[in-house]
Amino acid sequence: MAVDRTDARSLVPEWISPMLAKPDGGRLRSGPEWTYEYKLDGYRACMQVAPDGTTVLTSRNGIIFTNEFPSLSGVLAPALDGRSAVLDGEIVVYNDAGQIDFGALQERRGRYRRHAKLTRGGTPFEDVDVRFLAFDLLRLGDESLLGAPYDERRAQLERLPMPDPYRVAVVPAFTFDALAADRITPEKL
DSSP, rough: OOOOOOGGGGGOOOOOOOOOOOOTTTTTOSSSEHHHHHOOOEEEEEEEEETTEEEEEEEEOOOOOGGGOGGTTTTTHHHHHOOOOOEEEEEBBBBBTOOBOHHHHHHHOOOOOHHHHHHTTTTTOOOSSOEEEEEEEEEEEEEEOOTOOHHHHHHHHHHHHOOOOTTEEEEEEEHHHHHHHTOOGGGGG
């Protein structure tokens, strides 16, 4: 679904800057308040979804990605039951071996830019499949979740049914105990 940035944009929840992880020297902290997620190689983005399903994808720098990734538009609408939402996540490309491939995402971006220049944005862009992998739920309906503890936001995110997990999915999260039991180190996440 293409975004008309005049009328449709007014229904889309306000942009929230994606949260960025900070390195901590590779120490695993224990306790129930700590959760660990994979470090992904993609484009950090917010997915803003209006009650009608209109979707706007915005980079961490405020760049609108929506036209570059049209296959991600409207995917979550069935799961939201007419509510708006803002999700924090990463746009990624998987290679044939099933691994996230930043180089393939960059190559796709180059093809998109050439396409947009040649067509002046008048023709939808179709290319290598992309996925939006969600880390966090920042808004649901009329409620900002930014003041809620992470574990509450995460629980709400995990309760959202993912209508098409090949386009939008939730990034797995691990506790310290689960990592220690599997002998996983920060370098392996």
